Amino acid sequence: MQLYVERGFEDTTVADIAAQAGVTARTFFRHFADKREVLFAGASELQAALVAALESAPPEATPMEAVAAALDTAGDYLGENREFSRRRQAIINSHADLLERELIKMATLARALADGLRRRGVPEPDATLAAEAGVVAFRVAFGRWVGPDDADGRSLRQMMRDDLTRLGEVAAGR
Numbered sequence: 001m002q003l004y005v006e007r008g009f010e011d012t013t014v015a016d017i018a019a020q021a022g023v024t025a026r027t028f029f030r031h032f033a034d035k036r037e038v039l040f041a042g043a044s045e046l047q048a049a050l051v052a053a054l055e056s057a058p059p060e061a062t063p064m065e066a067v068a069a070a071l072d073t074a075g076d077y078l079g080e081n082r083e084f085s086r087r088r089q090a091i092i093n094s095h096a097d098l099l100e101r102e103l104i105k106m107a108t109l110a111r112a113l114a115d116g117l118r119r120r121g122v123p124e125p126d127a128t129l130a131a132e133a134g135v136v137a138f139r140v141a142f143g144r145w146v147g148p149d150d151a152d153g154r155s156l157r158q159m160m161r162d163d164l165t166r167l168g169e170v171a172a173g174r
Contacts, residue, residue, distance in 0.1 A: 004091045043105050047112050049073050054116045063122045067134035075157025086146045110135040137163040
């Protein structure tokens with residue numbers, strides 16, 4: 001991250017990153033497919049944590065309540081370091097290929113949540129609708145949380161919950 005901020009994403013090489021980390025480029029490639037993946041490290045762990053939270057929601061939870069439980073986990077996981085998240089997102093927002101990679105990660109997360117909902121017995125299209133709606137609330141809340149506003153002192157977790165509630169209101173025409 002420090003190199004990306006100082007030099008820019010395009011002007012930072014894998015050799016630069018490896019040298020900064022005190023490893024060889026070969027070692028770098030054992031951990032990351034390319035320099036873009038440095039910005040998405042932890043995505044599979046986050047996905048696993050969200051799916052686990054969704055699956056451990058009470059059996060009587062509605063699909064959206066189960067998704068909300070997953071988003072609570074995301075808020076706790078990602079909401080620890082707002083400044084880091086702001087810097088990371090600024091780098092991603094400034095490069096089309098990084099934005100594309102982020103959208104792919106979000107689509108993968110939505111599929112994993114929908115799979116988790118189906119395992120809970122939620123039929124289609126409800127499982128996919130709930131999962132996709134949850135990811136939309138995630139993205140909107142995260143974008144506002146890392147934005148220039150102070151989020152009114154709300155945590156990322158609370159912003160995600162608020163956006164899920166607002167999404168329901170918008171869908172109901174309120």
